[in-house]
Amino acid sequence: xxxxxxxSTNVCIRFFINLVRWLPxxxxxxxxxxxxxxxxxxxxxxxxxxxxxxxIYLLVFHILLLLFVASYYQTIFAPLHxxxxxxxxxxxxxxxxxxxxxxxxxxxxxxxxxxxxGLPVRVRAFEGGVRYCPKCKCIKPDRSHxxxxxxxxxxxxxxxxPWVNTCVSFHNYKFxxxxxxxGFTLCLWGALTDLPYFIEFWQNNSVNNRxxxxxxxxxxxxxxxxxxxxxxxxxxxxxxLLTGRNRTTLESFRPPIFTHGxxxxxxxxxxxxxxxxxxxxxxxxxxxxxxxxxxDGINFPSRLESFEAVRLLDxxxxxxxxxxxxxxxx
Ligand SMILES: [Zn+2]
Ligand SMILES: [Zn+2]
Numbered sequence: 001x002x003x004x005x006x007x008s009t010n011v012c013i014r015f016f017i018n019l020v021r022w023l024p025x026x027x028x029x030x031x032x033x034x035x036x037x038x039x040x041x042x043x044x045x046x047x048x049x050x051x052x053x054x055x056i057y058l059l060v061f062h063i064l065l066l067l068f069v070a071s072y073y074q075t076i077f078a079p080l081h082x083x084x085x086x087x088x089x090x091x092x093x094x095x096x097x098x099x100x101x102x103x104x105x106x107x108x109x110x111x112x113x114x115x116x117x118g119l120p121v122r123v124r125a126f127e128g129g130v131r132y133c134p135k136c137k138c139i140k141p142d143r144s145h146x147x148x149x150x151x152x153x154x155x156x157x158x159x160x161x162p163w164v165n166t167c168v169s170f171h172n173y174k175f176x177x178x179x180x181x182x183g184f185t186l187c188l189w190g191a192l193t194d195l196p197y198f199i200e201f202w203q204n205n206s207v208n209n210r211x212x213x214x215x216x217x218x219x220x221x222x223x224x225x226x227x228x229x230x231x232x233x234x235x236x237x238x239x240x241l242l243t244g245r246n247r248t249t250l251e252s253f254r255p256p257i258f259t260h261g262x263x264x265x266x267x268x269x270x271x272x273x274x275x276x277x278x279x280x281x282x283x284x285x286x287x288x289x290x291x292x293x294x295x296d297g298i299n300f301p302s303r304l305e306s307f308e309a310v311r312l313l314d315x316x317x318x319x320x321x322x323x324x325x326x327x328x329x330x
Contacts, residue, residue, distance in 0.1 A: 021149075024162045025076065031228075035221060036065070039190060042217040047197045057193055064189060068182035070289040074175040075164045081155040081171040081297050086117050088138040103127075114139055120299050123256045141298045143170075143267075145250065155297030158248040168249075170297035174278050177243065178289055180236035187229035191222055198222040246274040266302050273301075 044057050089097070089110075096109050107129035114121055114130050123142040125131045131140040136153045140146070145157035147167045156170035168176045201215050242252060246267040255264035268274065277300075279285075280292030 021165050025165050028163060035224065038217040038221040043194055043197060043221065047218060060189060064182060064186040068186050071175050071178035071182055074289045075172045075179045076166060078172040078175060080150065080167060083138050083141050083144060083153050084298065087119060087141060089113055094137060122258055124258060126257065142300055143248065156248060157250060159250065174293050175289055177239050180232050180239060184229060184232040184236045187225040187232060190225035191229055194218060194222045194225065243278050244271045244274055267300050268303055269301055
């Protein structure tokens with residue numbers, strides 16, 4: 001009976017924690033809902049008098065809003081990519097690890113497993129061994145990390161974002177950048193189109209109560225959109241910079257370690273190729289919230305590897321075009 005009570009208490013606690021984690025998303029949805037009312041009804045229908053201006057305001061606002069909501073939805077609900085099955089260690093390997101007491105012995109067991117499975121891992125742990133997650137019981141693929149909030153290892157982990165209640169990683173990085181970009185543009189549009197009416201409010205003091213309420217929405221809309229424009233803009237340009245350098249947020253603070261030591265520029269293949277890894281090869285899909293990233297989140301072309309390969313090709317086939325070669329491997 002007591003065990004059953006304990007179990008139901010745990011279920012209640014987990015349910016409560018899950019509920020709390022959705023609060024930032026509910027907050028964003030509530031802000032977007034109120035901003036829609038303030039912009040469309042209070043600003044465009046009640047404050048803007050020119051019909052052509054109303055049409056332009058509504059058209060641009062709705063296109064940006066649609067792209068923003070779709071990117072936000074995709075960032076939240078795109079399925080998280082775990083490491084592939086072959087990265088999870090076998091029962092025999094787990095038993096061996098449990099029996100061994102020394103770190104060096106455990107490191108050897110894991111190294112042997114990686115070798116037998118032929119796993120493409122190059123990134124090393126701080127002490128130089130294979131990176132292993134004891135919680136998921138798996139070898140961590142390059143650029144993967146364990147997220148303690150999502151309780152799993154995640155491919156090309158960037159950070160866990162409470163505003164989307166999930167990890168920002170390989171599976172949704174393009175959507176996350178689009179969410180920031182469209183959020184920034186939408187807020188900028190809102191603030192700029194609201195600005196004349198915001199100024200008018202401070203100049204006009206002879207108003208009745210109904211107008212005061214409407215104007216309060218218009219004034220508050222300017223403050224909210226300016227504030228979000230600034231914060232989303234900073235994050236957006238920071239992630240554009242990181243994408244251009246092919247670094248995750250985590251890697252920008254802690255460079256990946258290889259057998260030759262830490263190398264923060266290891267995955268930097270040049271701005272254009274770095275962007276194509278995240279946004280894909282088809283320009284039509286770049287700005288749309290449709291999945292188009294290149295790669296599998298396990299194998300990443302590395303700068304040093306390419307230089308080696310190009311040098312090798314130079315010796316064997318002189319007609320090979322370096323640019324074509326890079327395009328193929330990125
Ligand atoms: Zn893990
Ligand atoms: Zn997470």
